[in-house]
Amino acid sequence: MAANTTPRHPPISYHVFMMLLTLLFMLTLQAVLATTNTSQTYENYIITSCNSTTYPQLCYTSLSPYASKIKANPKKLCKTSLSLGLEAAQNASSIVSKQLIKQKGSLTNSETAVIKDCIVNIKNSIDELRESLDAMDKLSGWDKEFQMSNIKTWVSAALTDENTCLDGFEEGQEISEKVKNKVRKRILEVARLTSNALYLINNLNY
Numbered sequence: 001m002a003a004n005t006t007p008r009h010p011p012i013s014y015h016v017f018m019m020l021l022t023l024l025f026m027l028t029l030q031a032v033l034a035t036t037n038t039s040q041t042y043e044n045y046i047i048t049s050c051n052s053t054t055y056p057q058l059c060y061t062s063l064s065p066y067a068s069k070i071k072a073n074p075k076k077l078c079k080t081s082l083s084l085g086l087e088a089a090q091n092a093s094s095i096v097s098k099q100l101i102k103q104k105g106s107l108t109n110s111e112t113a114v115i116k117d118c119i120v121n122i123k124n125s126i127d128e129l130r131e132s133l134d135a136m137d138k139l140s141g142w143d144k145e146f147q148m149s150n151i152k153t154w155v156s157a158a159l160t161d162e163n164t165c166l167d168g169f170e171e172g173q174e175i176s177e178k179v180k181n182k183v184r185k186r187i188l189e190v191a192r193l194t195s196n197a198l199y200l201i202n203n204l205n206y
Contacts, residue, residue, distance in 0.1 A: 042067040049077055052203075053196040062193065074204050079136050081197040082155070086129040088193050089162075092186040093122045099182060111175050118165035118183065122190070128158040129194070132201075148204070155198045162191040 046067050050059035062084050063070065063077070070076045100107070100115050107115070132154040139147050165187050169180045 042071055045072040046070065046077075049074075049200065050196070053199045055192045055196055058189075058192050059196045062196075074200075075136070075139070078197065078200050078204050079133065081193070081200050082129060082133050082136065085158075085190065085193040085197045086126065086133060088190045089122055089126045089129060089158075092190050093119060093126060095186055096122065096183050099179075103179070107179065108175075111179050114168045114175060115179070115183065117168055118187065121161040121165040121168075122187065125158040125161040125190070125194070128154040128161070132158070148201075152198070152201055155194065155201060159191060159194045159198060162187055162194060166191060 043064065046060060046063050050056045050063065053059045059081075063080060066080050070080055096115060096119055100112070100119070104112075132151045135147055135151045135154070139151075141147075166184060169175060169184050169187075
């Protein structure tokens with residue numbers, strides 16, 4: 001008796017399974033590409049927004065980790081920039097205060113006075129940045145222009161306070177380089193972040 005040589009075809013369920021598997025792969029690939037393109041769009045928005053700031057590299061490196069949160073929203077960009085400035089100011093205030101306590105016995109009267117003045121200036125800056133953030137959260141209604149004017153005034157005042165602190169160290173010739181460098185580095189970063197935030201706020205279309 002001759003053997004049956006008719007080829008066996010895979011069952012229909014196999015074909016359906018392979019079609020579904022292919023479709024799933026294509027959908028997954030499409031989702032990955034869409035996510036990648038969206039992320040790149042948000043990154044490009046940060047780059048474009050930071051290009052004209054006073055310190056573009058610092059602007060990009062500080063804001064890029066929040067690109068997916070900011071998306072391409074100018075208000076969120078400004079709020080995030082302000083938040084980073086506020087956080088840096090709070091950290092600087094804490095570090096400078098600890099520096100004063102740690103080196104209390106070894107500081108001259110002039111160094112102590114300059115550091116104390118700086119702490120006061122930075123605390124004022126913190127209050128002003130906090131006020132601006134609160135106002136940004138409530139930015140709405142018919143008097144938006146007035147609210148924005150207040151926000152710009154607070155951020156500008158914060159920047160002035162930070163620069164006043166820096167000026168104290170520049171003008172204090174009797175202050176040791178060791179003390180000057182430790183404090184100045186922290187305050188300089190705060191001032192640069194605040195400067196960038198002010199630029200973004202000044203160019204916010206509300």
